Amino acid sequence: MATEDDSAVKEPLDLIRLSLDERIYVKLRSDRELRGKLHAYDQHLNMILGDVEEVVTSVEIDDETYEEIVKTSKRHVQYLFVRGDGVILVSPPLRTS
């Protein structure tokens, strides 16, 4: 059933298909990021991620010094369904080394 056509990259969603079962980085709306293993996705970019780390970034402004304080909070979820309308981008995980 897997012909040469099935593995060809024809449209942008096919690039996501190449990342199935791989770890990916997902940028969401509301300054959130996810890093996890992509188990499933669909055309709406609804996704099922496994072993997920969520990072929420918030910027607070100090009342006195008016400097921007960037805060992040992290969370780990074993198995997460992500609704596609919140997804901004999907990418292989960024290597920080």
Place this chain on the structure above:
Amino acid sequence: MGKRGERQSERTLVCVIQALMGLELLVELRNDLSIRGFLDDCDNAMNVIIKDAMIEDVEGCQKHMPLIFVRGSNIRFVHIPDNVNIMQAVEERRLVLDRAALAYMGGKGLAPMPKVLETQIPDTADAAI
């Protein structure tokens, strides 16, 4: 037996949520509310009905509500319970729906098609073709 992907819900990942009906899960909304409760129903638009729900906001304030309807567009995440085998649950639900469709047709195996009376078809339809 219906083929995979014939149903509208099976073309998207909503079928995964629908396979979790009856289970306890945590739903996170776009407005940062968390709702933990039993998934009573889920439709193709991901609108959900949650029973026996505990709603928690960002500050940690909790409120109990016996029955909630949430519009699907408001959902950000659904936490899937750890002990669930998703693939099996989706397959089982698909088989249940197939059997129900078969039973509806009295075992004849054809999907129900809308009946159109001949008198309802306007003559101009053929002319347009």
